Amino acid sequence: MNFYAIKAIYLYEMSRTFRTISQSLIAPVISTILYFVVFGTAIGSKIENIEGISYGVFIVPGLVMLSVLMQSITNAAFAIYFPKFVGTINELLSAPVNTSDIILGYIGAATTKSFSIGVIILITAHIIVPINIVHPIYMILFLLLTCFAFSSFGFIIGLWAKNFEQLNLIPMLIITPLVFLGGSFYSISMLPAFWQKISMFNPVVYLISGFRWTFFNFSDFSFSISLFAIISFAILCNIIIFRMFKTGYKIRT
Amino acid sequence: MKPIISINSLYKTYKSGFKALENISLDINKGEIFALLGPNGAGKTTLISIITGITIPTSGLVKVNNFDVIKNPINTKSVIGLVPQEVAIEPFETVLSSVKFSRGLFGKPQNSDYLKKILKQLSLWDKRNTKIIELSGGMKRRVLIAKALSHEPLVLFLDEPTAGVDVELRKDMWGIIRSLKENGVTIILTTHYIEEAEDLADRVGFINNGKISLIENKKQLIEKMGKKTLSIHINNSIKNIPNNLKKYKLEISNNGATLIYNYNINHDKTGITRLLNDLSNENIILKDIKTNQSSLEDIFVDIVGK
Numbered sequence: 001m002n003f004y005a006i007k008a009i010y011l012y013e014m015s016r017t018f019r020t021i022s023q024s025l026i027a028p029v030i031s032t033i034l035y036f037v038v039f040g041t042a043i044g045s046k047i048e049n050i051e052g053i054s055y056g057v058f059i060v061p062g063l064v065m066l067s068v069l070m071q072s073i074t075n076a077a078f079a080i081y082f083p084k085f086v087g088t089i090n091e092l093l094s095a096p097v098n099t100s101d102i103i104l105g106y107i108g109a110a111t112t113k114s115f116s117i118g119v120i121i122l123i124t125a126h127i128i129v130p131i132n133i134v135h136p137i138y139m140i141l142f143l144l145l146t147c148f149a150f151s152s153f154g155f156i157i158g159l160w161a162k163n164f165e166q167l168n169l170i171p172m173l174i175i176t177p178l179v180f181l182g183g184s185f186y187s188i189s190m191l192p193a194f195w196q197k198i199s200m201f202n203p204v205v206y207l208i209s210g211f212r213w214t215f216f217n218f219s220d221f222s223f224s225i226s227l228f229a230i231i232s233f234a235i236l237c238n239i240i241i242f243r244m245f246k247t248g249y250k251i252r253t
Numbered sequence: 254m255k256p257i258i259s260i261n262s263l264y265k266t267y268k269s270g271f272k273a274l275e276n277i278s279l280d281i282n283k284g285e286i287f288a289l290l291g292p293n294g295a296g297k298t299t300l301i302s303i304i305t306g307i308t309i310p311t312s313g314l315v316k317v318n319n320f321d322v323i324k325n326p327i328n329t330k331s332v333i334g335l336v337p338q339e340v341a342i343e344p345f346e347t348v349l350s351s352v353k354f355s356r357g358l359f360g361k362p363q364n365s366d367y368l369k370k371i372l373k374q375l376s377l378w379d380k381r382n383t384k385i386i387e388l389s390g391g392m393k394r395r396v397l398i399a400k401a402l403s404h405e406p407l408v409l410f411l412d413e414p415t416a417g418v419d420v421e422l423r424k425d426m427w428g429i430i431r432s433l434k435e436n437g438v439t440i441i442l443t444t445h446y447i448e449e450a451e452d453l454a455d456r457v458g459f460i461n462n463g464k465i466s467l468i469e470n471k472k473q474l475i476e477k478m479g480k481k482t483l484s485i486h487i488n489n490s491i492k493n494i495p496n497n498l499k500k501y502k503l504e505i506s507n508n509g510a511t512l513i514y515n516y517n518i519n520h521d522k523t524g525i526t527r528l529l530n531d532l533s534n535e536n537i538i539l540k541d542i543k544t545n546q547s548s549l550e551d552i553f554v555d556i557v558g559k
């Protein structure tokens with residue numbers, strides 16, 4: 001464990017965030033407000049309450065998840081892709097650091113960043129539609145776990161990507177549809193039976209369901225299933241990262 | 254003396270199938286300056302990348318400070334500083350934060366006084382809050398050196414440190430290298446500037462096509478390989494070599510005003526005395542004589558040419 005290295009990487013990454021603070025924070029906040037205006041207010045006013053919760057409030061957990069997943073993936077992917085692109089990755093490879101130091105530094109910073117964005121979006125949403133969170137501790141825990149798991153996933157994409165197109169491919173092509181079809185804007189139980197079955201294969205469904213439970217105390221699946229899913233995903237991603245560094249996959253020649 | 258770096262039967266074949274290094278064995282002594290010379294594509298950077306843990310060797314053993322670079326990379330990496338050939342630094346960071354990052358990455362607590370000293374030495378102190386992207390090429394190279402020195406390495410690799418650097422900085426750099434050596438730092442440098450190796454290095458290694466062709470103490474090398482030439486300037490220029498002088502294989506240059514004689518200092522008889530006698534027998538009047546020793550560059554061209 002190289003404490004100074006973890007600190008150096010973490011602070012370096014955070015300083016990058018602060019340097020580009022406007023892009024980092026304003027973009028997700030604005031797009032969330034837009035979602036609210038369109039889905040929450042314009043369309044939502046025509047939709048009846050779900051389990052006694054107004055539609056505008058109902059979509060808040062899904063919106064937070066949408067932003068947090070995208071932010072975690074793109075931040076972590078970029079954080080390691082950029083040094084590969086610029087060539088500074090060699091400094092990292094020649095430094096006396098373990099894979100765990102690298103993970104704690106880079107993924108720790110990406111997690112911090114996307115968690116902060118999630119919290120800011122929540123506060124923004126709260127200003128528009130007052131929200132009462134039933135299980136705040138679980139909410140924070142689950143949000144942190146999600147940020148960490150998907151930052152790890154993004155890190156893998158950053159290590160794997162050979163160019164900027166590939167870097168954007170997975171978030172655009174896979175994550176966006178999965179999130180939209182994952183019940184961000186509706187409850188799975190509102191779907192016809194056939195589509196409910198199909199949705200069971202979408203991992204994001206469990207995420208949003210679990211996160212929604214921490215807010216409203218009701219969900220499509222039990223919270224423990226969601227918790228189990230996100231922890232397994234985080235562990236799987238980190239195993240892959242360790243393997244990639246050990247074999248030098250696409251990093252060391 | 255125990256070597257600080259020891260390389261044994263090292264092979265590197267890239268995934269493309271290209272054999273970049275073949276059977277390299279080499280010891281670097283503690284505290285010496287070792288210059289690695291060789292043409293483009295010889296394998297210099299590959300060798301350095303393996304020792305510094307960036308590239309994975311195909312087979313062979315590399316030890317730094319008695320630790321195996323594969324089995325104990327943390328131990329070997331923490332004593333090595335690397336100034337890479339490619340100038341790669343995050344463009345939007347400032348000089349100071351870049352250097353601080355390196356120090357932290359190599360596991361050292363921050364020390365502003367030390368970093369200030371290095372940056373001053375490299376004439377970067379005034380630029381400490383400037384973004385890398387706003388620096389000139391030579392300044393970026395200085396930042397790379399500052400980054401490598403920031404964590405007080407025992408062994409410093411300089412992969413063509415003076416490429417694209419002006420004369421003044423090159424002199425500064427040589428000064429820094431010498432003072433590092435005085436502080437006991439072992440230095441391995443690659444360069445295409447032969448004068449650099451000739452001026453700085455204690456020993457010189459030649460690498461070509463992935464094979465080390467010669468490792469020598471620089472002075473011995475120059476002497477051993479050292480052919481000398483004797484230039485004889487004469488009063489009356491001549492067109493043809495007189496028959497009696499044919500055996501000396503003289504070359505005529507300068508329109509017959511200069512005769513050039515090649516000999517080797519290490520031979521028992523250089524033939525100079527006899528040549529001078531025979532010249533006077535032929536009534537050739539000497540104006541001046543001059544001797545020249547071959548430089549590392551000549552030797553280098555000689556070896557690489559083979």
Ligand SMILES: Nc1ncnc2c1ncn2[C@@H]1O[C@H](COP(=O)(O)OP(=O)(O)OP(=O)(O)O)[C@@H](O)[C@H]1O
Binds near residue numbers: 253294296297299
């Ligand atoms: N990642 C790689 N994959 C395949 N071949 C490579 C790779 N890196 C280097 N090579 C090849 O290995 C050989 C040695 O390259 P290397 O960079 O070690 O040369 P060098 O001696 O440092 O040359 P230069 O003086 O130009 O810097 C070259 O022929 C190069 O094309």
Ligand SMILES: [Mg+2]
Binds near residue numbers: 297298299338412
């Ligand atoms: Mg090179």
